[in-house]
Amino acid sequence: MHQIDVRIEKDLYAANEAIAAENASRLREHGVLGIDLLGAIGSGKTALVERLAPLLAARGRRAGAIAGDVYGDDDYRRIAALGIPAVNANTGKECHLDAHLVDHALDALPLDEIDVLFIENVGNMVCPTDFLLGASKRVVVVSSTEGDDVVNKHPMIFRSCSIGVINKVDLAPLVGADLDRMERDMRRYNPNMQVFRTNLKTGEGTEPLLEALLA
Amino acid sequence: MHQIDVRIEKDLYAANEAIAAENASRLREHGVLGIDLLGAIGSGKTALVERLAPLLAARGRRAGAIAGDVYGDDDYRRIAALGIPAVNANTGKECHLDAHLVDHALDALPLDEIDVLFIENVGNMVCPTDFLLGASKRVVVVSSTEGDDVVNKHPMIFRSCSIGVINKVDLAPLVGADLDRMERDMRRYNPNMQVFRTNLKTGEGTEPLLEALLA
Numbered sequence: 526m527h528q529i530d531v532r533i534e535k536d537l538y539a540a541n542e543a544i545a546a547e548n549a550s551r552l553r554e555h556g557v558l559g560i561d562l563l564g565a566i567g568s569g570k571t572a573l574v575e576r577l578a579p580l581l582a583a584r585g586r587r588a589g590a591i592a593g594d595v596y597g598d599d600d601y602r603r604i605a606a607l608g609i610p611a612v613n614a615n616t617g618k619e620c621h622l623d624a625h626l627v628d629h630a631l632d633a634l635p636l637d638e639i640d641v642l643f644i645e646n647v648g649n650m651v652c653p654t655d656f657l658l659g660a661s662k663r664v665v666v667v668s669s670t671e672g673d674d675v676v677n678k679h680p681m682i683f684r685s686c687s688i689g690v691i692n693k694v695d696l697a698p699l700v701g702a703d704l705d706r707m708e709r710d711m712r713r714y715n716p717n718m719q720v721f722r723t724n725l726k727t728g729e730g731t732e733p734l735l736e737a738l739l740a
Numbered sequence: 741m742h743q744i745d746v747r748i749e750k751d752l753y754a755a756n757e758a759i760a761a762e763n764a765s766r767l768r769e770h771g772v773l774g775i776d777l778l779g780a781i782g783s784g785k786t787a788l789v790e791r792l793a794p795l796l797a798a799r800g801r802r803a804g805a806i807a808g809d810v811y812g813d814d815d816y817r818r819i820a821a822l823g824i825p826a827v828n829a830n831t832g833k834e835c836h837l838d839a840h841l842v843d844h845a846l847d848a849l850p851l852d853e854i855d856v857l858f859i860e861n862v863g864n865m866v867c868p869t870d871f872l873l874g875a876s877k878r879v880v881v882v883s884s885t886e887g888d889d890v891v892n893k894h895p896m897i898f899r900s901c902s903i904g905v906i907n908k909v910d911l912a913p914l915v916g917a918d919l920d921r922m923e924r925d926m927r928r929y930n931p932n933m934q935v936f937r938t939n940l941k942t943g944e945g946t947e948p949l950l951e952a953l954l955a
Contacts, residue, residue, distance in 0.1 A: 566780045566865060566893065567747030595797060595866055595896075599889035618896070620835060620866035646895070649864050651810055651835035665799070670885035671782030674814035678781070678863070681810075681833070696885070699911065700941075710828070726915075 541656050544624035548631060548659025553638035559587075559644060559660030560738060563682060565675070566648030568666040570691035571600045572725035574643045578607045581641055581736050589639035591630040593622040593646045600645060610634050620652035627658045641738075650679045662738060666690040669697035669704060676710035683714040688737055691722045694729070756871050759839035763846060763874025770851035772804075774859060774875030775953060778897060780890070781863030783881040784907035786815045787940035790856045793822045795950050796856055804854035806845045808837040808861045815860060825849050836869035842873045856953075865894045877908045877953060881905040884912035884919060891925035898929040903952055909944070 536641060552559045562570040571592070575705060578588040589610040592601040601613035612630040634642070644660050646653040649710050665686040667675050676683060683689065691710045697704050708720050719737050723730035750848075767774045774795040786807070792804040804825040807816040816828035827845040829837060841860060849857070861868040861874050880901040882890050886910050891898060898904065905925045912919050922934050934952050937944035 565782070565863070565886075565892055567883075594893055596894065597889070597892050599887075599892055618866075620864065647741055647866065648780070649835070649866060651833075651862065652867065668782075669886070670883070670908070670915075671780075672814075675781055675810070677812050677814055678809050679811065692884070693915075696911065696914065699914070700908075 530697050538655060543625045544628055544690070545657040545659040547682050548624055548627055549661065551631060551636070552642065552659060552661070555639075557636055558641045558662070558739070559658075560641065561642055561658055562645045562664035563653050563663065563686060564648065565650050565671055568648070568668045568671065569723070569725045570645045570648070570666050572692070573666060573690065573723075573731075574604055574645065575607060576725055576728050576731045576734055577600070577651040577738075578609050579642070581729060584715045586640040587638060588641050588643065589634055590643040590645060590706075591627060593633075593644070595620070595647055606613060610639060616661040618646055618649060620649050620723070621656050622646050622653065622658060623656045624658050647731050650675075652686070654682045654685050662687060664688040664690060664738070666692055667707065668693040668736050669702040672700070673702040673704070673706045676707050676714070680714045683711050683718065686715070687718060689715075689718045689720045690734060691720065692725055694722045695726070745911045750929065753870060756839045759843055760872040760874040763839055763842055764830045764876065765887070766846060766851070767857065767874060767876070768828050769914055770854070772851055772854050773877070773954075775856060776860055776873055776875040776878040776891075776904075777860045777881060778865070778868050778901060779863065779881035780865050783863070783883045783886065784905070784938070784940045785860045785863070786818050787904065787907075788881060788938075789819055789860065790822060791940055791943050791946045792858070792950055792953075793824050795946060801855040802853060803856050803858065804841060804849055805858040805860060806849075808859070809864055810834070810840070810888045825854060831862060835862055835864050836871050837861050837868065837873060838871045839873050865897050869897045869900050872930055877902060879903040879905060882922065883908040883917050884917035884922070887915070888917040888919070891922050891929070895929045898926055898933065901930070902933060903949070904930075904935045905949060906935065907940055909937045910939045910941070
């Protein structure tokens with residue numbers, strides 16, 4: 526049984542990666558910078574899109590987004606309210622987006638009118654890690670309210686992302702979270718990680734993060 | 741491919757449920773009340789054990805716990821510090837506990853010295869839903885800082901639990917979370933759900949929750 530599971534798991538990842546590579550080509554052809562947004566429920570992935578889309582517009586860059594969720598359209602409606610092209614990608618039951626779902630979402634987007642495409646994954650720090658989608662950058666967002674041990678509990682997601690965001694820094698004293706521990710744990714799991722601290726309610730910290738995303 | 745996946749998925753659930761039923765018998769034989777704790781990372785599952793274990797002790801009931809995580813022992817160390825029997829159950833890569841892991845954890849616990857066993861799952865609102873573990877009650881913990889749309893995004897987990905806890909009520913005004921919406925969404929998905937509001941930093945709201953757990 527275990528042997529069979531492992532073989533199917535390998536096939537599944539290989540099939541996903543083939544489609545992810547096609548998605549990457551398609552984004553490149555249309556001059557779109559794809560950015561994966563990963564992190565737990567409520568970490569601030571949608572808030573990040575809400576903050577970055579206007580900053581991009583101020584620089585003459587057009588944002589677009591795929592809002593991934595298990596169910597519902599709460600995030601999608603927030604993003605559509607920004608007036609940018611957006612698609613709601615519900616997984617139905619799955620705990621992560623996969624490249625095939627993103628392929629369909631790309632069909633529904635006006636790629637020639639988008640410079641930066643945010644692909645917001647399902648809120649979950651485990652399952653999305655292994656499924657590449659075709660984006661060229663991967664960002665993981667955590668918030669102080671998840672507890673300052675949240676990074677230590679999830680090595681794999683931090684190894685798979687090059688940019689880490691620690692959000693809700695204003696609430697850290699209220700929940701007793703040690704932001705330095707969170708940053709230290711990120712760099713321990715991924716010495717090359719660029720780490721940013723934000724308060725996405727106010728926009729604090731978003732400019733340097735945007736620079737890194739566009740670099 | 742899809743056909744094969746569905747068949748394996750069914751086998752997987754059936755195999756899990758058979759072991760869950762054995763776990764349930766074992767807990768019953770030893771007079772242990774098993775309580776599943778589900779919810780996102782940082783929602784307050786471990787804090788709930790920290791609050792309830794002393795309240796149980798004050799009533800002459802002995803608590804024990806299985807601390808489920810992908811990796812690390814942050815939660816386990818907090819629970820062990822309570823001086824109650826505890827086991828750290830790391831999944832390694834999986835996004836949820838399964839009955840087989842719990843079976844092994846039960847082997848390591850002095851069941852005759854435990855009246856109430858908390859089984860804290862991996863922090864994740866999707867994957868643990870489908871895997872029964874053998875507990876007789878299932879509790880889902882959400883916190884206001886996850887956003888007041890967190891319930892609406894995860895119908896299945898609320899349908900699978902009979903008790904819902906809304907934690908970090910003190911932070912709701914700071915993050916703009918509407919606690920009434922969260923409670924309404926819980927009852928919409930599960931009309932029989934008993935809903936409790938807590939601030940586990942102070943212990944507010946834990947006594948009525950404990951009553952419901954022991955009822």
